[in-house]
Amino acid sequence: xxxxxTIVPSAGPVAxxxxxxxxxxxxxxxxxxxxxxxxxxxxxxxxxxxxELWQGSVLARHKFGFNFFHTSVWDPIFEQFGAxxxxxxxxxxxxxxxxxxxxxxxxxxxFLAELAPARVSDTLEFFIDLLAAVPSVIYxxxxxxIVVPLMRQYVQPALKHSLxxxxxxxxxxxGVGFLTAGIVLAIMVIPYIxxxxxxxxxxxxxxxxxxxxxxxxxxxxxxxxxxxxxxxAGIFGSIFLALARxxxxxxxxxxxxxxxxxxxxxxxxxxxxxxxxxxxxFTEATxxxxxxxxxxxxxxxxxxxxxxNGFARLLIVxxxxxxxxxxxx
Amino acid sequence: MSPRLRWRKFVSGFMLTMTGVCALVAxxxxxxxxxxxxxxxxxxxxxNFFTKLPVxxxxxxxxxxxxxxxxxxxxxxxxxxxVPIGFFGAIYLAEFSGSTTAFFVRYAADLLNGVPSIxxxxxxxxxxxxxxxxxxxxxxxxxxxxxxxxxxxxxxxxFLRGVPNPLREAAMALGASKWKTIATVIVPAAYxxxxxxxxxxxxxxxxxxxxxxFTALGNQFWSPGWTHPTASLPVMIYTYALAPYDxxxxxxxxxxxxxxxxxxxxxxxxxxxxxxGIAVPRS
Numbered sequence: 001x002x003x004x005x006t007i008v009p010s011a012g013p014v015a016x017x018x019x020x021x022x023x024x025x026x027x028x029x030x031x032x033x034x035x036x037x038x039x040x041x042x043x044x045x046x047x048x049x050x051x052e053l054w055q056g057s058v059l060a061r062h063k064f065g066f067n068f069f070h071t072s073v074w075d076p077i078f079e080q081f082g083a084x085x086x087x088x089x090x091x092x093x094x095x096x097x098x099x100x101x102x103x104x105x106x107x108x109x110x111f112l113a114e115l116a117p118a119r120v121s122d123t124l125e126f127f128i129d130l131l132a133a134v135p136s137v138i139y140x141x142x143x144x145x146i147v148v149p150l151m152r153q154y155v156q157p158a159l160k161h162s163l164x165x166x167x168x169x170x171x172x173x174x175g176v177g178f179l180t181a182g183i184v185l186a187i188m189v190i191p192y193i194x195x196x197x198x199x200x201x202x203x204x205x206x207x208x209x210x211x212x213x214x215x216x217x218x219x220x221x222x223x224x225x226x227x228x229x230x231x232x233a234g235i236f237g238s239i240f241l242a243l244a245r246x247x248x249x250x251x252x253x254x255x256x257x258x259x260x261x262x263x264x265x266x267x268x269x270x271x272x273x274x275x276x277x278x279x280x281x282f283t284e285a286t287x288x289x290x291x292x293x294x295x296x297x298x299x300x301x302x303x304x305x306x307x308x309n310g311f312a313r314l315l316i317v318x319x320x321x322x323x324x325x326x327x328x329x
Numbered sequence: 330m331s332p333r334l335r336w337r338k339f340v341s342g343f344m345l346t347m348t349g350v351c352a353l354v355a356x357x358x359x360x361x362x363x364x365x366x367x368x369x370x371x372x373x374x375x376x377n378f379f380t381k382l383p384v385x386x387x388x389x390x391x392x393x394x395x396x397x398x399x400x401x402x403x404x405x406x407x408x409x410x411x412v413p414i415g416f417f418g419a420i421y422l423a424e425f426s427g428s429t430t431a432f433f434v435r436y437a438a439d440l441l442n443g444v445p446s447i448x449x450x451x452x453x454x455x456x457x458x459x460x461x462x463x464x465x466x467x468x469x470x471x472x473x474x475x476x477x478x479x480x481x482x483x484x485x486x487x488f489l490r491g492v493p494n495p496l497r498e499a500a501m502a503l504g505a506s507k508w509k510t511i512a513t514v515i516v517p518a519a520y521x522x523x524x525x526x527x528x529x530x531x532x533x534x535x536x537x538x539x540x541x542x543f544t545a546l547g548n549q550f551w552s553p554g555w556t557h558p559t560a561s562l563p564v565m566i567y568t569y570a571l572a573p574y575d576x577x578x579x580x581x582x583x584x585x586x587x588x589x590x591x592x593x594x595x596x597x598x599x600x601x602x603x604x605x606g607i608a609v610p611r612s
Contacts, residue, residue, distance in 0.1 A: 135536020248445025
């Protein structure tokens with residue numbers, strides 16, 4: 001707190017330098033202290049969270065060390081825990097999700113920011129915001145009952161038929177698996193990419209577009225070669241934000257990934273993810289080491305999302321500063 | 330028109346159409362979700378759903394009254410825990426704090442906001458469940474409340490900062506003390522935004538499942554008091570959707586529909602309060 005001294009000589013009638021006692025009488029100091037306690041508790045809770053993840057996984061960290069990340073035996077009975085299949089599954093599903101979501105999301109954001117009239121754009125943005133509010137368990141239900149059967153009956157056989165020579169699309173069509181989880185994740189993160197990218201594109205100064213158009217660029221050329229590069233950092237920010245969400249997403253992935261710890265080149269194969277294994281095994285963990293290994297997975301997830309979120313925020317702030325700094329929007 | 334120009338115009342038209350298609354696809358997902366839930370769940374949402382307990386496997390019928398009550402209790406706890414911290418913390422940030430403290434608080438809030446919900450579950454487990462050796466409504470409410478803090482805090486702060494400075498100066502010039510200025514001028518001026526922020530935070534955690542899996546656990550029966558495992562709507566949807574019984578699937582759809590409609594309505598109301606300004610009488 002800033003005011004720790006109890007006696008401040010009152011330096012005259014200026015409001016800012018009233019004595020501590022007079023401010024105390026008026027309730028200002030009390031209000032300040034009370035609100036400070038609430039604000040400080042946010043920091044406290046966060047520190048506690050990090051501390052607990054660190055402390056809660058101490059046994060597992062010491063026992064397995066770096067092996068935790070590159071061995072793939074996950075055996076609660078013999079207390080051998082290697083997290084590679086889960087890390088693999090998390091990364092693969094997130095990669096598939098981004099591969100689908102990035103072009104779609106950025107395309108939609110370009111339409112909303114550059115083409116659509118303001119009223120259309122605002123209405124669509126309203127729907128996109130609602131879409132972002134749909135809870136993940138609902139996506140999971142739709143995934144289980146709609147996407148999985150579709151994948152099993154139509155999409156996966158078709159992929160095997162046409163692209164089956166690639167190792168990516170081999171093996172039986174279960175319906176569940178990396179590809180399905182990636183698709184459901186893509187649907188979930190598209191709203192985030194659209195919202196943030198649209199904001200960033202809207203903050204690009206108008207004269208950038210006008211300059212391009214006046215030099216004879218077509219509408220698309222001005223958008224793709226001038227506006228989008230101008231907003232590049234912010235768009236990357238939106239992608240990192242989406243990636244962080246995709247990595248940490250639990251319910252929808254758990255419901256459609258198949259929950260089998262495999263490392264397979266085939267996207268059709270069932271897999272497992274970090275969040276999914278925590279969700280499935282945490283309450284039934286058999287020994288201390290099992291619980292601790294799961295908490296260590298939580299720690300890994302926390303660190304990954306922490307880094308990505310920080311990086312994303314940095315990029316988005318940089319772009320919007322750059323946009324507003326150049327004026328006349 | 331030269332062929333080159335014609336080609337460029339064609340590319341321009343084509344790509345811009347494609348962006349429109351992208352937007353259409355993205356938005357249509359919302360209506361697909363609503364449509365599927367309405368078709369599959371609509372028929373099963375009836376009076377029993379809201380008033381009856383779940384029935385044992387094999388029997389048809391029953392409802393999710395215990396899950397609805399469980400969710401309501403945990404959301405109440407979450408609001409009582411998360412909103413005051415977010416709200417008063419935001420007042421400190423916007424009105425009192427120096428820049429160093431504010432930086433740490435904001436940083437912590439942003440960090441907390443980005444933590445995957447399953448990790449919040451682990452944290453609440455370690456802090457509330459493990460010491461008492463008991464899954465409980467309390468633990469679930471705590472986990473959800475944690476998630477409400479950063480959302481309430483950051484948006485409330487933003488709306489408080491949006492209050493024009495002349496308002497503050499006018500109040501102080503009339504001799505009001507700082508806290509009186511905050512309580513009678515600044516907060517009332519920003520109340521619409523603050524209310525929106527709280528509603529959005531509420532809607533966000535109302536559908537959270539992962540933090541409840543190992544805090545509230547689940548329950549097929551009523552959960553008396555606050556210290557027993559309790560059912561909740563999201564967890565019930567999860568378990569019922571993955572169970573191998575058709576009747577449970579039907580119930581999962583119904584619960585999904587109820588939950589989604591609740592969340593969307595709160596979202597729409599919150600946005601309406603903020604943008605068009607429903608006339609809420611001020612004292």
